[in-house]
Amino acid sequence: MELEDILQFFENKTILVTGATGFLAKVFVEKILRVQPNVKMLYLLVRASDNESATQRFHKEVIEKDIFRVLRNNLGANLESFIFERVTPISGDICDENFGIKDSILLEEMWKEIDIVLNSAATTKFDERYDVALGINTYGALHVLNFAKKCIKLKVLLHVSTAYVSSEKGGNILESPLHMEDTPKGTSRLVINAEKEMVEEYLDRLRVQGATNEEITSTMKDLGIKRAKLHGWPNTYVYTKALGEMILGQFHQNLPLAIIRPTMVTSTYKEPFSGWIEGARTMDGVITAYGKGRLKFFLGHPNSILDVIPADMVVNSIIMAMVTHANMSSQIIFHVGSSLRNPMKLSSLSIFSFRYFTQNPWIDRNGKSINVSNPKIFSSIASFQTYMDIRYILPLKVLWLANLVLCQYCRGICINLNRKVRLVMRLVDLYKPYVFFTGSFDDSNTEKLRMAIRESDVNVNLFYFDPRCIDWEDYIMNTHIPGLTKYSMKP
Numbered sequence: 435m436e437l438e439d440i441l442q443f444f445e446n447k448t449i450l451v452t453g454a455t456g457f458l459a460k461v462f463v464e465k466i467l468r469v470q471p472n473v474k475m476l477y478l479l480v481r482a483s484d485n486e487s488a489t490q491r492f493h494k495e496v497i498e499k500d501i502f503r504v505l506r507n508n509l510g511a512n513l514e515s516f517i518f519e520r521v522t523p524i525s526g527d528i529c530d531e532n533f534g535i536k537d538s539i540l541l542e543e544m545w546k547e548i549d550i551v552l553n554s555a556a557t558t559k560f561d562e563r564y565d566v567a568l569g570i571n572t573y574g575a576l577h578v579l580n581f582a583k584k585c586i587k588l589k590v591l592l593h594v595s596t597a598y599v600s601s602e603k604g605g606n607i608l609e610s611p612l613h614m615e616d617t618p619k620g621t622s623r624l625v626i627n628a629e630k631e632m633v634e635e636y637l638d639r640l641r642v643q644g645a646t647n648e649e650i651t652s653t654m655k656d657l658g659i660k661r662a663k664l665h666g667w668p669n670t671y672v673y674t675k676a677l678g679e680m681i682l683g684q685f686h687q688n689l690p691l692a693i694i695r696p697t698m699v700t701s702t703y704k705e706p707f708s709g710w711i712e713g714a715r716t717m718d719g720v721i722t723a724y725g726k727g728r729l730k731f732f733l734g735h736p737n738s739i740l741d742v743i744p745a746d747m748v749v750n751s752i753i754m755a756m757v758t759h760a761n762m763s764s765q766i767i768f769h770v771g772s773s774l775r776n777p778m779k780l781s782s783l784s785i786f787s788f789r790y791f792t793q794n795p796w797i798d799r800n801g802k803s804i805n806v807s808n809p810k811i812f813s814s815i816a817s818f819q820t821y822m823d824i825r826y827i828l829p830l831k832v833l834w835l836a837n838l839v840l841c842q843y844c845r846g847i848c849i850n851l852n853r854k855v856r857l858v859m860r861l862v863d864l865y866k867p868y869v870f871f872t873g874s875f876d877d878s879n880t881e882k883l884r885m886a887i888r889e890s891d892v893n894v895n896l897f898y899f900d901p902r903c904i905d906w907e908d909y910i911m912n913t914h915i916p917g918l919t920k921y922s923m924k925p
Contacts, residue, residue, distance in 0.1 A: 440892055443757045444470040448547040450585075452528050452578060453555030454478035455495045457712045458594060458699065461749045462552065463521070464501050464706060469896065473520055477544060479533055479555070482525045492523040500921065504706040528555050528574035532581060548585040550756055553578040554594045560669040561860075563651055564658030565633045567674040572626065575678035576685065583689060589760040590690040592752060597695040597741070597769050597875050599676040601667050604872040606774075609695070609767040609879050612679045618666030626677050629661065668867035688763035692755040696748045697771030697875060698868075701917040703744035703904065709917025710745075716868065717742065717783065718918055724806060725791045725915075727798075731810040733818055733862060734869030736781035741773035741875065744909075747899035754883045754897055766879060772901035773874040780869060784809050786910040796919070815866060822859070 444466060453459050459478075466473055478496075482488035496502075497517060506513050524540070526533030535541055555578075557570045575593060582591045600607045601618035617624050636657060640650050658670030667673035682691060700718075701711035714722060717740060723729035751770045759766055772778065788808050795803040812818040884900050 440753070440757050440897065441470050443760070445472045446474045447549040448475040448477065449473065449550045449552065450477045450479065450544065450548050451552045451554065452479045453553070454480050454523070455491065456554055456556070458745060458748060459552070459554045460496055460499065460501050460712070461702065461745050462554070462752060463496070464505065465746075465749055465753070467517065467520060468505055468706065471516070471520070475547065476521045477548065478521060478523045479526045479528070480523050481527055485523065485525050488523040488525040492521075499712070501706065501710050528553070528577050529569040531577055533577065545584045546586060549587050549589050551578065551582045551585065551588065551591045552594070552752065553591070556594070556675065558671055560671050561655050561659055562670050563654035564661065564670060565637060565654050567658055567670045568630060568633060568677070571671070571674035572677040572681065573630070576681045579682055579685060579689070588689070590692060590756050591686070592692045592694060592756050593682055594752070595679055595693050595695045596672060596675050597697045597771055598672045599679055599695065600873070601672070606876050607873050608876045609769050611683045611765060611767060612676055614680045614684050624665050626681065629677070633657070683765060686765055690759055690762045691765040692759040693765065693767045694748070694752055694755060695767060695769050697741035697743050697773065699745050699748055700742045701744060701914045702746040703909070703913070705746040709913045709920070711917050711921050714922055718922065721787055721915060721918065724787055724809060725796050725804070727804045727806060729809070730807060731812055731821070732780065732784045733812050733866070734780045735813050736779065736811055738780045738870055738872065739773045739777045739874065740780055740783055741771045741871070742778065743771050743901060747901065750897045750899040751880060751883065754887070754899070758883060758886070768880045768883070769875040769877040770880055770899065771875045771877065772904065774877055776901045776904055776906075777874070778906040781811065782906060783910065784811055786907055787915070790911045790915050818862065
């Protein structure tokens with residue numbers, strides 16, 4: 435397909451989008467509606483009790499968001515009629531076969547009409563319950579694949595994964611598929627169905643024992659981390675996403691399958707406008723905690739690369755991958771990140787954050803400016819552990835002893851401080867694979883897409899996703915943190 439035909443490719447096409455209320459899905463849906471209003475239909479899968487509830491949730495969680503500002507300004511009162519002529523929210527869950535859709539007429543219509551499937555549904559919590567993560571990230575991918583196989587006009591299935599399925603490898607990480615039973619350690623046998631059976635046995639045992647919901651959740655979270663680390667992945671999220679890729683690779687047969695592996699997705703670079711974001715993404719919890727004066731340090735080697743990529747660049751790469759891989763009876767993987775072409779160091783983020791919050795301090799509840807100090811960077815876990823021991827853990831032990839002497843007078847303070855220390859250490863354990871990450875993601879396949887765009891007559895500015903154009907200082911200070919402040923994290 436000639437790249438001049440990108441917009442034409444989506445004309446009169448029917449697209450199924452899973453995870454339709456998610457961050458990337460919203461950016462994708464807005465982009466398609468804005469640049470190709472002649473799209474035939476967007477079926478949007480939404481977790482809800484029925485289709486009416488799905489429509490209500492779509493309205494509240496998608497249409498009303500500022501991401502539709504440009505379309506809203508262009509169409510005014512006609513926005514909703516424009517959208518609902520082209521969008522059909524559907525109640526469904528990728529954890530179920532056929533997404534749990536019972537309406538046979540609707541199913542037949544979808545299988546007859548759908549040209550493109552975008553699977554962007556995922557749970558991205560690093561320490562998600564193992565049963566939940568397996569259901570969505572692993573078996574959910576299989577259910578989407580099985581559904582796509584029934585779509586008689588299907589041109590491509592695009593699955594959104596994560597670059598970090600590579601585990602904690604260093605060096606140059608290739609756009610290579612993951613194979614069933616392969617593990618980063620290579621020392622443990624991984625059988626996906628056995629993992630599912632183990633989870634079911636755990637749940638049955640917990641229910642027989644009369645465990646509370648809180649106890650079940652805690653056990654399932656710990657089990658996910660334990661199984662991930664056993665097989666060589668740092669957390670439940672990337673582990674179950676890796677399992678999902680394995681399933682897709684083994685069972686896609688001749689179905690055209692493109693897998694996008696973005697790195698850490700951040701606020702929009704310029705479309706539909708700069709700085710739109712929803713929720714605190716991977717590095718944003720650190721930025722906001724620092725801006726609120728609650729974080730005095732950054733953890734990670736100063737030369738560690740923070741591989742971040744704006745959401746609109748990810749969506750443009752999704753669109754280009756759909757066009758170029760349509761009708762190809764094979765699997766292809768695209769890394770979408772910045773570590774190879776335009777890396778940003780952790781130390782740079784520390785500097786940019788200090789400058790931003792010094793110049794634009796957040797205001798606390800009492801109306802006073804929050805002062806931030808130049809953050810210390812702990813370049814090793816050992817140095818951080820020493821700091822925690824001296825600053826918190828040893829004083830906590832002294833406080834516990836005082837509490838015993840004072841007949842539990844300080845018990846509440848001790849429990850609260852102990853909870854905070856445990857939370858910090860758990861977060862450090864979850865995030866250390868990323869803040870000490872030494873690899874870079876090869877993007878040869880993605881670069882071929884960029885080269886094809888540059889060599890064609892297509893409007894490069896409409897489908898840009900080259901990270902080399904990003905000035906990180908300008909982006910972080912004038913786009914990302916202001917967007918984070920406005921849309922996601924209030925001080």
